[in-house]
Amino acid sequence: MKNLVLYYSQTGSNRYLAERLAAALHCDIEAIRPVWDVPFLMMAGLHLGNKKLRSRLADYDCVILCGPIWVGQFIAPLRSFVNKHRDEIRQLAFVTSCGSSDEKKDEKFGYGPVFRQVGRLLGDKCIRCEAFPIPLVLPADKKTDSESVMKTRLNDGNFKGEIAERFEGLVKALKG
Numbered sequence: 001m002k003n004l005v006l007y008y009s010q011t012g013s014n015r016y017l018a019e020r021l022a023a024a025l026h027c028d029i030e031a032i033r034p035v036w037d038v039p040f041l042m043m044a045g046l047h048l049g050n051k052k053l054r055s056r057l058a059d060y061d062c063v064i065l066c067g068p069i070w071v072g073q074f075i076a077p078l079r080s081f082v083n084k085h086r087d088e089i090r091q092l093a094f095v096t097s098c099g100s101s102d103e104k105k106d107e108k109f110g111y112g113p114v115f116r117q118v119g120r121l122l123g124d125k126c127i128r129c130e131a132f133p134i135p136l137v138l139p140a141d142k143k144t145d146s147e148s149v150m151k152t153r154l155n156d157g158n159f160k161g162e163i164a165e166r167f168e169g170l171v172k173a174l175k176g
């Protein structure tokens, strides 16, 4: 299966995850580059689309789309990628490093509603959604501390234990 990792990252965690995935899967990787990369405007619905991709989607069996969640949303750069390329995408897996914990995934700002939105947009083409919540890399007493969640980035030093096991499971599944 020929995979392509496409990612958007504002503060680095999803770039870290995307690069790690591309290395584990020995596949190509490209950043999604919004024409106007201003998060608070994109969050407010002001998104002018993305710059043209260098990759040819027709060359790949599966796109692994990686990016954060903001205010409970499937963020604009990722959504506009899906809307623009839906017909060319054969299969897609959505992967996110987000602030929401597994315990709170079905709340308003959790990853659950976003996964359901991705499923609705892509139907059968969506083969998997996987979350790598920041609380997984925090010590027990900091997991629910929103300041710690917001300022922590994934890196080689903290990508251990449960999050690394989840990652290995995803890689295995994507290798098919």
Ligand SMILES: Cc1cc2nc3c(=O)[nH]c(=O)nc-3n(C[C@H](O)[C@H](O)[C@H](O)COP(=O)(O)O)c2cc1C
Pocket: 008, 009, 010, 011, 012, 013, 014, 015, 067, 068, 069, 070, 071, 072, 073, 097, 098, 099, 100, 101, 108, 109, 110, 111, 134, 149, 150, 153
């Ligand atoms: C303004 C803002 C809003 C956010 N809203 C959510 C949210 O609703 N749900 C969530 O799980 N994480 C939320 N987060 C946390 C990000 O998803 C998380 O920090 C992510 O790892 C950032 O990815 P990046 O470093 O690749 O940009 C928010 C972060 C910011 C800055």
